[in-house]
Amino acid sequence: xxxxxxxxxxxxxxxxxxxxxxxxxxxxxxxxxxxxxxxxxxxxxxxxxxxxxxxxxxxxxxxxxxxxxxxxxxxxxxxxxxxxxxxxxxxxxxxxxxxxxxxxxxxxxxxxxxxxxxxxxxxxxxxxxxxxxxxxxxxxxxxxxxxxxxxxxxxxxxxxxxxxxxxxxxxxxxxxxxxxxxxxxxxxxxxxxxxxxxxxxxxxxxxxxxxxxxxxxxxxxxxxxxxxxxxxxxxxxxxxxxxxxxxxxxxxxxxxxxxxxxxxxxxxxxxxxxxxxxxxxxxxxxxxxxxxxxxxxxxxxxxxxxxxxxxxxxxxxxxxxxxxxxxxxxxxxxxxxxxxxxxxxxxxxxxxxxxxxxxxxxxxxxxxxxxxxxxxxxxxxxxxxxxxxxxxxxxxxxxxxxxxxxxxxxxxxxxxxxxxxxxxxxxxxxxxxxxxxxxxxxxxxxxxxxxxxxxxxxxxxxxxxxxxxxxxxxxxxxxxxxxxxxxxxxxxxxxxxxxxxxxxxxxxxxxxxxxxxxxxxxxxxxxxx
Amino acid sequence: xxxxxxxxxxxxxxxxxxxxxxxxxxxxxxxxxxxxxxxxxxxxxxxxxxxxxxxxxxxxxxxxxxxxxxxxxxxxxxxxxxxxxxxxxxxxxxxxxxxxxxxxxxxxxxxxxxxxxxxxxxxxxxxxxxxxxxxxxxxxxxxxxxxxxxxxxxx
Ligand code: SF4
Ligand code: SF4
Ligand code: FES
Ligand code: FES
Numbered sequence: 001x002x003x004x005x006x007x008x009x010x011x012x013x014x015x016x017x018x019x020x021x022x023x024x025x026x027x028x029x030x031x032x033x034x035x036x037x038x039x040x041x042x043x044x045x046x047x048x049x050x051x052x053x054x055x056x057x058x059x060x061x062x063x064x065x066x067x068x069x070x071x072x073x074x075x076x077x078x079x080x081x082x083x084x085x086x087x088x089x090x091x092x093x094x095x096x097x098x099x100x101x102x103x104x105x106x107x108x109x110x111x112x113x114x115x116x117x118x119x120x121x122x123x124x125x126x127x128x129x130x131x132x133x134x135x136x137x138x139x140x141x142x143x144x145x146x147x148x149x150x151x152x153x154x155x156x157x158x159x160x161x162x163x164x165x166x167x168x169x170x171x172x173x174x175x176x177x178x179x180x181x182x183x184x185x186x187x188x189x190x191x192x193x194x195x196x197x198x199x200x201x202x203x204x205x206x207x208x209x210x211x212x213x214x215x216x217x218x219x220x221x222x223x224x225x226x227x228x229x230x231x232x233x234x235x236x237x238x239x240x241x242x243x244x245x246x247x248x249x250x251x252x253x254x255x256x257x258x259x260x261x262x263x264x265x266x267x268x269x270x271x272x273x274x275x276x277x278x279x280x281x282x283x284x285x286x287x288x289x290x291x292x293x294x295x296x297x298x299x300x301x302x303x304x305x306x307x308x309x310x311x312x313x314x315x316x317x318x319x320x321x322x323x324x325x326x327x328x329x330x331x332x333x334x335x336x337x338x339x340x341x342x343x344x345x346x347x348x349x350x351x352x353x354x355x356x357x358x359x360x361x362x363x364x365x366x367x368x369x370x371x372x373x374x375x376x377x378x379x380x381x382x383x384x385x386x387x388x389x390x391x392x393x394x395x396x397x398x399x400x401x402x403x404x405x406x407x408x409x410x411x412x413x414x415x416x417x418x419x420x421x422x423x424x425x426x427x428x429x430x431x432x433x434x435x436x437x438x439x440x441x442x443x444x445x446x447x448x449x450x451x452x453x454x455x456x457x458x459x460x461x462x463x464x465x466x467x468x469x470x471x472x473x474x475x476x477x478x479x480x481x482x483x484x485x486x487x488x489x490x491x492x493x494x495x496x497x498x499x500x501x502x503x504x505x506x507x508x509x510x511x512x513x514x515x516x517x518x519x520x521x522x523x524x525x526x527x528x529x
Numbered sequence: 530x531x532x533x534x535x536x537x538x539x540x541x542x543x544x545x546x547x548x549x550x551x552x553x554x555x556x557x558x559x560x561x562x563x564x565x566x567x568x569x570x571x572x573x574x575x576x577x578x579x580x581x582x583x584x585x586x587x588x589x590x591x592x593x594x595x596x597x598x599x600x601x602x603x604x605x606x607x608x609x610x611x612x613x614x615x616x617x618x619x620x621x622x623x624x625x626x627x628x629x630x631x632x633x634x635x636x637x638x639x640x641x642x643x644x645x646x647x648x649x650x651x652x653x654x655x656x657x658x659x660x661x662x663x664x665x666x667x668x669x670x671x672x673x674x675x676x677x678x679x680x681x682x683x684x
Contacts, residue, residue, distance in 0.1 A: 169583050174592040185585045187570055 002073040006033055007080055018046065019066035019077060020053060035079050036088060036117050038203050039155040040067035043259045044164055050095075050155050052117070054087045055079050063087050088121040096122060098133045099204075100150045108205030110218040114153065135181060141171070142190035144264060145199060145207055152182050152206035158198040165261060166359065168192040182206070193361065197261050200250055211268065212248045224463035225252060225519050227450055229326060229443050230266035231354070232364035234452030236520075237262060239270070239444055239463040246273045246444065246464055254520050257456060263361050272442065273464065277426045279439040280468040291437060296469040300476050303421045303436040304483035310394040310419050317345035320392040323377040324399030324473070325351045325366030326425065327440075328448025328460065329509070330495045331473035332368070333502040335398065336375045338477050341486035346386050349377035350402040362453050366401065367443060371451030374508040374524070380405075384413045394419035398440075398473055400428035423473050439470045446472040447495040449514050455527035457512050459519065474498060531571045536560050540579060551580045554590060558597055567598040595649070605644040605683050609635075609661040609676075612651035619672075620659035624648055626673045627680070644683060 001012045006023070013022035023029040024042050038050035046068050054063040058076035063083065078084065096118060103109045135149035156173060159182065163169040170190040174183050184190050190198070199209045221240040228235040228249060235258035237249040249270045251262040272278075282299035283291030294302065310318060321339040323332055339347045349372040356363040364370075380402055386392040388409075395417055402408045411433050414420055422434040431437045443450065444463045451457050474493045481489030491497070499514035510525050532540075539560050543553040554576070561572050568576075573587040580587075591597040609615075609624040624635060624646075631639050631646055638645040654660045657669030661676060668679055 169585060172585055172589045174589060176593045185570075185588050188583075188585055 002071050002075070004071050004074070005076040007078055013071050015071070017071055019055065019069050019071055021067075022071045023066075033079060035066050036113075036121070037067055038113060038153060039157060041157050041160075041201055041260075043261070044157060044160045044201075047156050047160065050091065050153070052088060052091045054084060054091075056081055056084055085121065088117070089123065092118055092121045093123055093127070095153050096126065097128050098150070099153070100132060102151070106148075106151065106205040107208050107213040108151075108202075112205055113203035114151075133178075136183075140189075140210075141184050141207075142195060144195045144210055145190055146210055146213060147182075148206050148208075149181050149183070151204050152202075153204055154180055154182065155203060156182075157201045157203070158182065158207055161198055161201060162190070162192070165197070166192040166194045171198070193263050193265070193357065194261060194359070196264050196267050197251065200260070209248075216242055216247050221247060224444075225459075225461065226444050226463055227367060227458050227460050228262060228266040228269060229272075229367040229450075230263070230269040230365065231356075231362040232325075232367060232369045232453040233258065233266075233360045233362045234367050234450055234456065234458050234521075235262045235266055235360060236458070237266075241463050244464050244467070246270045257452065257454075257458075257521065258360055261360065263359075266360075270444075272426065273444050275426075278442075278466075279424050279427045279431070279437065280466075280470075282439060282469070283431070283434075283437045285435045291431065291434075296438070296471075297479070299436055299438055300479050301483055303438065304480040306419050306435065307394060307396075307421065307480070308484055311342070314393045316343040318391065318393040319344045320383045320386055320395045321347035322380055322383055322395065322397045322399075322402065323347065323349040323372050323375075324401060324423075325349055325364065325369040325372045326399055326401075326443065327368060327372075327473045328443065328446065328495070329368065329371040329375065329451060329457065329502060330448045330493075330498045330514070331398075331477070332372055332375045332377070333498060333506065334474040334477045334481070334493065335396075336377075337488055338396075338481050338486065341481065341488065342484070345392055346383045347377055348380040348383040349373070350380035350399075350405055350408060352401045352404045364453065367452070368450040370453055370455060371449075371457075374451060374455075375506065380408055384408055387416055388413060390416055393417060394421075396421045396423075397430065397434075398423045400424055400426065400430045403429055423476055438476055439466075439468065440476060441466060441470050441472045445470070447514065448472070448474075449499060449517060451524065452521075455524040456521045457509070457517050457524060458521035459514060459517050530575065531565075531569065532561060532575050533564060536564055537579075551582055551586075554580055554582075554587065558587075558591065558594075562597060566602055567600055569599075573599075603638040603642045603645045605664055605680075606647065607644050607661055607663045607680055608647045608649040610650070610652050610654070610659065611648040612655075614651070614655035615658040615660060618658040620648075623659055623661075623671060623673055623676060627676060630673075630677055631680075644680065 003012050014025050020040050023033050035053050037053040039047040048068040053066040055066045056078040057064045137148050139147045141147045159171045162171045170184050196209050199207045220242045224239040226237045226239040228237050236252040236254040238252045240248040249267050253260045281293045282296045284294050284299050284302045286292045321344050351369045352365040353363050354365045420434045421436045422430050423438045423440045425442050443460045449457045478489050478493040496514045503509045503513040512522050540557045543556040547553045568591045573584045576587045577584040591599050611620045635648050659671050660669045
């Protein structure tokens with residue numbers, strides 16, 4: 001490992017890396033050592049075109065670009081000298097020669113690197129009187145992205161992204177020299193499963209997403225760390241929140257999970273959190289055959305009461321349990337204990353299957369499918385068979401994923417039940433046949449952990465509060481456990497404590513729980529990475 | 530197929546001259562230009578198949594070079610050099626007068642589709658400034674009358 005000196009500090013860095021890469025590897029870039037840069041991106045190939053990252057390297061007369069200069073033993077770098085500052089000013093002035101300066105109407109304002117560095121290194125007045133380049137504004141590159149060609153500083157991050165990450169290569173540089181522009185060919189629009197990432201990596205307001213632009217100024221947003229629940233990859237996201245409302249997901253870097261990317265459908269899945277499809281009222285089916293809102297806690301107690309009388313009449317093995325792969329490990333550990341405590345006849349989990357690719361997208365369309373399986377929830381088929389052949393009379397069902405898997409038979413499969421208790425985040429056709437429905441929290445509204453496809457346990461925490469009464473599944477199940485007089489539910493539901501308990505009781509989770517996984521997650525003991 | 534069999538076999542012969550298949554894209558573009566005068570989207574798609582690249586790779590190269598076009602062109606290209614030596618010798622006023630003679634701005638084609646008037650950077654004929662390029666031919670030591678006669682005389 002070569003040792004280099006940066007502004008007088010000696011640091012040890014990995015070999016065979018460029019200065020920016022090496023500083024990024026050791027976590028110092030923009031976090032102790034500030035070297036402004038536009039074209040370089042940690043997850044893309046090196047371009048070396050913006051020239052903003054120039055630094056002084058001892059023994060080399062000219063300034064060198066930090067993004068493409070390899071580190072060597074004994075190398076001494078200065079990032080804070082007058083020469084470096086002058087060079088940055090020069091680059092900024094050049095970039096601003098053609099920039100339209102429409103920050104007041106630009107949606108990037110507030111998270112724009114051009115704004116930031118112009119503020120730090122820019123000159124106050126323009127020295128050019130020539131007209132600025134007049135180019136395309138407000139064009140659709142595809143269905144997800146808007147493009148403002150005038151704002152583009154030609155860093156080519158978006159071009160490299162499209163050809164290197166999804167490999168679709170829609171965005172290109174057309175023409176040459178000072179006539180260069182980024183564009184798509186009209187016959188081949190920007191349409192791929194990861195297209196919206198270009199808006200995140202564009203340092204300026206040239207690329208913005210159709211979905212987020214002009215919804216809110218970014219300085220009103222608070223960032224909460226979260227996990228995408230779209231599939232079992234468990235991509236890390238920043239949840240952008242204002243006034244208790246989620247406005248967007250943007251990727252949160254996690255080199256072990258999603259690098260700096262998320263897929264488009266995952267990005268849009270934030271809409272489920274506040275969406276109109278949320279289940280907001282608890283309901284108990286009354287004499288008249290209609291679901292009546294008797295209050296939240298009363299509904300949970302009623303569920304427990306009806307469950308108890310079913311058990312008294314038909315025995316505990318007439319009860320079956322279906323877990324949701326959207327619930328947290330802690331919710332599901334509580335369900336596991338409930339199912340075992342009752343001596344339920346069968347339990348399992350329904351996981352919706354969808355498309356997958358070699359990049360991020362996984363076939364299991366739920367964030368905690370692996371967690372559910374690690375907690376012993378097998379396939380849903382045998383559970384439904386038990387209902388169909390009449391052995392099961394009562395069911396506790398979390399979520400409605402079984403409806404999306406046609407081979408499981410939909411609501412008809414549940415018709416033979418005398419008691420159906422449903423806990424769900426969203427409304428579904430299940431509620432037409434359910435006897436008790438109880439709204440529960442989304443993963444962005446509670447503490448807990450999710451286990452991704454590779455066995456990495458990642459933390460979620462509340463980014464928003466539901467505007468209606470809703471507990472987490474674990475809380476509801478705990479109250480039911482108490483009402484049924486089962487053991488192990490006396491202390492209530494504290495996700496951190498439950499998590500720790502789970503890591504002691506379930507060997508798959510040994511040593512891994514909410515308090516120790518941190519913001520980058522931690523692999524289960526049986527997993528390598 | 531938009532590319533003729535004859536051109537296709539010439540392209541195949543060119544491919545043999547390069548260590549990498551896609552290296553022959555430039556000669557191939559010259560060949561299709563000779564046949565069609567420009568590279569249409571269909572031609573780009575066929576070239577992309579031949580070179581095992583995306584059609585947009587072809588279009589990117591086409592846009593990079595001034596002498597490749599992505600749409601049908603007027604019959605002639607007349608480009609006045611406006612780099613420094615030519616400008617010092619009156620290239621800019623020459624271009625301006627040609628613009629008003631033909632009633633178009635530099636970069637535009639005449640309505641009859643006869644020619645597109647434009648300007649260009651140094652073509653290496655500075656000793657004979659000002660100069661213009663008409664299609665593949667240089668015309669040097671120009672003044673407005675000379676240039677006008679040349680361009681008016683085009684078919
Ligand atoms: S559109 Fe944005 S990311 Fe793409 S080259 Fe321009 S500034 Fe860079
Ligand atoms: S790959 Fe999966 S986890 Fe990642 S953003 Fe997409 S849906 Fe979400
Ligand atoms: S970041 Fe180094 S040249 Fe752009
Ligand atoms: S400047 Fe016109 S030919 Fe060189």
